Amino acid sequence: MSIFESRGATRRFGGLVAVDSVSFAVEQGEIFGLIGPNGAGKTTMFNLITALTPPTSGQLLFQGQNIVGKQPHQIAAMGIARTFQNIRLFGNLSALENVKVAQHTHTHANVFAGILGTPGAREEARRVEAKARELLRLVGLGESADEKAKNFSYGDQRRLEIARALALEPKLLLLDEPGAGMNPNEKGILSDLIRQIRDQFNLTIILIEHHVPLVMGLCDRIAVLNFGQLIALGKPAEVQSDPAVIDAYLGD
Numbered sequence: 001m002s003i004f005e006s007r008g009a010t011r012r013f014g015g016l017v018a019v020d021s022v023s024f025a026v027e028q029g030e031i032f033g034l035i036g037p038n039g040a041g042k043t044t045m046f047n048l049i050t051a052l053t054p055p056t057s058g059q060l061l062f063q064g065q066n067i068v069g070k071q072p073h074q075i076a077a078m079g080i081a082r083t084f085q086n087i088r089l090f091g092n093l094s095a096l097e098n099v100k101v102a103q104h105t106h107t108h109a110n111v112f113a114g115i116l117g118t119p120g121a122r123e124e125a126r127r128v129e130a131k132a133r134e135l136l137r138l139v140g141l142g143e144s145a146d147e148k149a150k151n152f153s154y155g156d157q158r159r160l161e162i163a164r165a166l167a168l169e170p171k172l173l174l175l176d177e178p179g180a181g182m183n184p185n186e187k188g189i190l191s192d193l194i195r196q197i198r199d200q201f202n203l204t205i206i207l208i209e210h211h212v213p214l215v216m217g218l219c220d221r222i223a224v225l226n227f228g229q230l231i232a233l234g235k236p237a238e239v240q241s242d243p244a245v246i247d248a249y250l251g252d
């Protein structure tokens with residue numbers, strides 16, 4: 001069974017079909033690329049999967065279960081986390097706090113236990129903090145844990161978003177242009193990081209990214225969208241040499 005499957009997912013915005021009968025399946029442990037020109041429907045596809053936008057029609061299956069109609073928090077609780085193309089962090093909170101906030105949706109201590117400072121709540125707080133610091137170290141931000149998110153470079157904010165998504169302990173991680181705003185050296189580090197977190201957390205990853213060398217080097221398989229339609233699906237070498245893909249996206 002595939003960990004995720006889109007069966008004819010469609011999303012219309014008025015007369016525009018942003019995602020047009022898209023079907024593909026992602027296997028457990030894959031790094032799966034989703035590429036295509038600007039406006040192709042990539043982010044909309046992520047919005048469908050995470051229930052920020054309902055599909056007009058079609059099915060989305062996670063671990064064999066149709067997730068259409070669920071709320072975003074239910075999707076997160078089932079094990080799907082994401083980062084955003086337009087970074088969504090709490091700018092005035094520290095990196096550490098940004099990660100801890102995400103974890104709190106996942107921990108058990110209730111608010112009263114927190115206020116009363118019960119031993120259980122204190123222990124939980126220690127655990128949450130230790131884990132947040134560990135995730136920040138993992139993404140290369142261990143030294144900046146107490147820095148406000150808004151003071152981070154664009155690339156560091158994207159890494160912080162990855163740490164925050166990992167705090168939800170997802171099974172499926174959706175990364176929307178994680179390399180945007182990074183220089184080639186940072187993109188190389190990012191590529192290693194994505195592979196490392198896949199291995200370490202036994203994750204499946206769907207990656208939207210425009211930087212072709214990064215996508216080709218990192219992804220096990222790649223799906224190509226163009227005007228909402230899936231025009232190619234296969235291994236990097238197959239996709240890269242596909243005339244329809246070259247025509248629509250890769251160009252000369």
Ligand SMILES: Nc1ncnc2c1ncn2[C@@H]1O[C@H](COP(=O)(O)OP(=O)(O)OP(=O)(O)O)[C@@H](O)[C@H]1O
Binds near residue numbers: 044
């Ligand atoms: N909420 C919305 N209302 C109306 N149109 C939308 C909405 N969201 C997306 N669209 C349109 O749907 C199409 C697909 O947009 P989407 O953001 O999914 O593209 P994308 O592939 O992520 O592009 P990019 O590479 O620029 O991020 C675009 O034409 C966009 O303008």
Ligand SMILES: [Mg+2]
Binds near residue numbers: 042044085
């Ligand atoms: Mg997008």
